[in-house]
Amino acid sequence: MMALTGGLALVAALAGLPLFLVIGGLTIVGFLVLDAEPALLFIEMARLSTQETLVAVPIFTFAGYVLAESKAPARVVRVARAALGWLPGGVAFVSVGACALFTAFTGASGVTIIALGGLLYPVLLDEGLPERFSLGLLTSGGSLGLLFPPSLPVILYAVVAGVNYEALFRAALLPGLLLLAVLGMYAAWVAARSGARRQPFSGTELLQAGASASWDLSIPGIVVAGIYGGVMLVDEAAVFTALAVVVVNVFIHRDLSPRDVLRVGADSAVLVGAILLIFGVALGLTNVLVLAFVPDLILEWLQSVVSSRWAFLLGLNLFLLAVGCLLDVFSAIIVVVPLLLPLLEAYQVHPLHLGVVFLTNLEIGYVTPPVGMNLFLSAFRFEKPLPEVYRATLPFIALLLGALAVITFVPALSV
Numbered sequence: 585m586m587a588l589t590g591g592l593a594l595v596a597a598l599a600g601l602p603l604f605l606v607i608g609g610l611t612i613v614g615f616l617v618l619d620a621e622p623a624l625l626f627i628e629m630a631r632l633s634t635q636e637t638l639v640a641v642p643i644f645t646f647a648g649y650v651l652a653e654s655k656a657p658a659r660v661v662r663v664a665r666a667a668l669g670w671l672p673g674g675v676a677f678v679s680v681g682a683c684a685l686f687t688a689f690t691g692a693s694g695v696t697i698i699a700l701g702g703l704l705y706p707v708l709l710d711e712g713l714p715e716r717f718s719l720g721l722l723t724s725g726g727s728l729g730l731l732f733p734p735s736l737p738v739i740l741y742a743v744v745a746g747v748n749y750e751a752l753f754r755a756a757l758l759p760g761l762l763l764l765a766v767l768g769m770y771a772a773w774v775a776a777r778s779g780a781r782r783q784p785f786s787g788t789e790l791l792q793a794g795a796s797a798s799w800d801l802s803i804p805g806i807v808v809a810g811i812y813g814g815v816m817l818v819d820e821a822a823v824f825t826a827l828a829v830v831v832v833n834v835f836i837h838r839d840l841s842p843r844d845v846l847r848v849g850a851d852s853a854v855l856v857g858a859i860l861l862i863f864g865v866a867l868g869l870t871n872v873l874v875l876a877f878v879p880d881l882i883l884e885w886l887q888s889v890v891s892s893r894w895a896f897l898l899g900l901n902l903f904l905l906a907v908g909c910l911l912d913v914f915s916a917i918i919v920v921v922p923l924l925l926p927l928l929e930a931y932q933v934h935p936l937h938l939g940v941v942f943l944t945n946l947e948i949g950y951v952t953p954p955v956g957m958n959l960f961l962s963a964f965r966f967e968k969p970l971p972e973v974y975r976a977t978l979p980f981i982a983l984l985l986g987a988l989a990v991i992t993f994v995p996a997l998s999v
Contacts, residue, residue, distance in 0.1 A: 607919070608865040614872030638743060642856040643822035644734055648690030649852040650829045652699045654839040657686060659797035661703060666790040669783030675711045676718075676771030676780075679704045680725040680764060685804060687729030689825070696726040697958060701965045712780040720976035723962040724984065725767060727947040730913065731760035733811045734821055737913045737943055744921045747935050749818055753811060755936040755998040759944060759991045766987045767980065799832040866918040873923065887930065896931040897992050900924075901945055908949015909956050916946055940998045944991055948984045951977050 651657070661682050668674040682704065687696045701722055708718035730737050733753045742749035774780075794801075807825055810816030816824065833839045840848075890896050907916050921942065928935055950958040953974045963970045991997055 607862065607869050611865055611868040611872055614869070614876065618872065618875050638740075638860070639819045640734070640739055640822035641736055641860075642853070643819070643826045644689070644736055644739075645856050646849055646852040647822070647826040647829045649848045650826075650833060650840065650845065651686070651689055653844060653848055654829070654833040655837065656797075656800045656829075656833060656839070657682065657700050658703055659793070659800050659837075660685070661700075661707070663790070663793040663797045663801065665707070665783060666786065666793045669711075670785040671772070672782065673768070673772035673775030673780070674782065675707060676713060676721055676775060677768040679708060679721060680728065680767050680771065683722065683725040684729035684732065684760075684764060687726060688732040688735050689729075689804065696729070697722065697961050697965055700726075701962070705966060711775075711783070712778060713775060714778055716972075716976045717774050717778075719962070719966060719968060719973065720978075720980050721767070721771065722966075723958055723973060723977050724951045724980035726958055726962075727950045728760070728763050728767070730943050730947050731756035731763070731940070733808050734818065734825065737917060737946070738939075739818055740914060741917050741921065741939050741943065744917055745925060745935055745939060747939065750811065750814065752936055752939050756940050756943065757812075758997045759940050759987075762990065762997070763944070763947075763984065763987050766983050770979070770983055799828075799836055803828045803832070862915055862918055866922075869919070886927065890931075893931045893933065894993065896927070897933070897941070900941065901988065901992060904942060904945035905949045905952055908946040909952050909954075912957065913943075913946050913950075917942075934995060934999045937995045937998045941988075941992050944988050948981065948988060951981060951984075953977070 661678065664678040664682060665675060668678050671677070683696050683700060686700055690696060690699075704722055705718060708721065709715060729735060735753075738752055738756060739749050741747075742752050803825060806828075807816070807821050810824070811818065811821055830845055834842060834845060886896065890899060904920075907920055911919065924938065924942075925935070927933075928938060950956050953959060959970065959973050959977065962968070963973045966973075968976075
């Protein structure tokens with residue numbers, strides 16, 4: 585019965601039925617089959633109100649949407665270009681850094697491609713960088729901020745996995761910097777080979793750009809220092825960020841009007857509502873799976889075919905890359921993480937290490953052909969055929985997979 589229900593749920597999901605209806609329906613059927621009370625589903629959803637860390641999710645989402653609507657990205661890119669444009673591949677590295685910073689605050693790499701793509705793509709071509717390289721860089725660089733504070737996926741993973749979010753941010757710092765460094769070195773190499781132009785360094789331009797973006801740059805600096813330094817809890821950091829971006833962009837730079845802020849707030853509320861609704865029904869589904877001993881059955885089967893920790897981690901990476909292609913990061917965390925947690929002790933994997941590996945895989949899965957979400961967004965944003973986007977991202981995928989191997993098999997980077 586459960587197998588048939590699961591098959592029907594998969595067909596419904598592929599047909600486009602909203603994910604919360606698929607998971608909720610599967611959960612209710614599971615409770616009925618197991619003679620449990622379906623009302624438990626609503627009890628699980630009510631438990632969300634006791635998760636204090638989740639308060640940060642809607643507030644950070646709102647702040648990210650405000651940033652996406654403002655001219656803050658353009659001001660920050662101008663500063664980075666003035667500071668690093670004289671280096672080989674400096675503008676390309678600036679693009680990666682800007683995408684990572686923007687994604688860290690919005691929590692959604694697709695938003696980064698849409699919001700920054702039109703700004704950065706002409707800049708890269710202007711500097712003489714190859715068109716295919718520029719396309720691949722912006723498509724793959726859009727997801728690299730998921731490991732840095734105040735990334736919403738990190739916070740949500742910490743809630744689902746029951747780990748400390750500050751510890752997870754610290755664990756993700758070196759792996760995140762490794763991913764940025766790998767793409768930065770590749771950018772410098774491509775720039776040197778293609779004879780890309782460098783922007784002459786100008787102290788005057790750097791000072792002027794820095795002055796125009798001083799408010800924008802101070803916000804992430806204060807938030808990151810506050811979280812890593814233990815001065816601010818994540819919900820406090822969220823409130824500070826939201827208040828700061830509204831004040832800066834409405835009253836100081838006047839990029840947005842109060843009416844714009846209200847519209848942005850409504851748009852962000854739709855996304856947050858979807859995330860929390862999926863989270864609530866997924867908690868119920870987790871209970872069904874536990875009652876049906878599914879994690880125990882998975883562990884028993886894995887131990888019969890996978891004998892070592894390293895083989896488990898290799899198989900986990902392949903599985904998570906597929907998940908990253910098929911699900912958005914929030915749904916993947918909510919649905920998949922509870923299934924993986926019971927396996928950690930058996931294979932001696934640290935929960936923080938799993939978190940970093942999990943999120944890195946989802947970053948790469950976003951740009952993995954044929955169905956990575958960012959590939960379609962990039963094709964739409966840059967008006968390119970999908971096969972062209974595939975070809976452009978292949979070198980970046982290879983580099984990121986190499987970095988993923990280091991992150992996976994050198995746990996000391998995380999823990």
